[in-house]
């Protein structure tokens with residue numbers, strides 16, 4: 001119970017990685033606001049049935065006023081905000097020479113602008129409090145990946161945003177770190193099983209030294225560590241959780 005008494009927000013927590021992260025933070029004792037555009041009630045029920053504290057909150061992370069209201073909701077409901085996990089994200093893959101401006105804008109808006117609003121609104125509150133843990137979910141793709149110019153740019157932007165946030169707020173008791181998941185089995189990635197009769201999935205597995213896809217809990221474990229007091233001297237880091245895939 002490393003996070004007993006702490007209050008966390010996880011965006012994109014209705015399913016996938018965000019849900020896995022929220023479950024882990026709650027297991028460690030944090031009260032968690034699960035924020036998403038889709039209902040997060042199922043995950044909230046799971047946490048409550050296990051004796052944890054959680055509530056669902058509807059948010060579109062591309063709207064700064066909604067993200068500001070989300071932070072206020074956590075403070076009003078649980079008394080404070082200690083941990084902000086900016087996880088909501090989408091992909092709209094396609095080769096750069098065929099990529100529509102619409103798909104470029106959409107991915108940048110959700111992944112990068114969303115992380116900016118979440119980080120900024122959290123930092124405004126945490127600076128006054130003199131304590132905070134911000135954990136932003138990027139991707140191994142930030143280093144460049146075929147078919148993902150928009151996604152890679154948004155995820156590289158998250159690294160720059162977070163490293164700057166870490167430096168600006170290090171003396172205010174706030175740490176800011178980035179996690180780069182490799183290939184985790186969620187709704188975002190499972191569609192690959194349908195491509196070329198499963199051949200695309202198999203070739204992805206072949207790229208992972210450990211030979212299998214990660215689970216949301218693998219990322220949740222790292223988030224819980226970074227959110228804990230054990231990680232007090234760790235800031236501005238980019239940490240891969242990818243079974244050896246990201247080099």
Ligand code: NAD
Pocket residue numbers: 011012013014015016017018035036037038059060061062087088089090110114137138139140180181182183184185186187188189
């Ligand atoms: P997912 O599609 O299963 O879940 C994403 C969640 O974000 C969904 O619940 C969705 O409703 C929510 N969301 C999307 N747009 C939103 C918006 N505008 N406002 C609020 N919520 C919104 O995907 P996932 O695999 O769980 O991915 C979670 C994060 O992890 C993303 O940022 C993704 O880029 C990153 N990531 C995933 C993998 C992987 O292998 N799955 C790898 C690297 C990085």
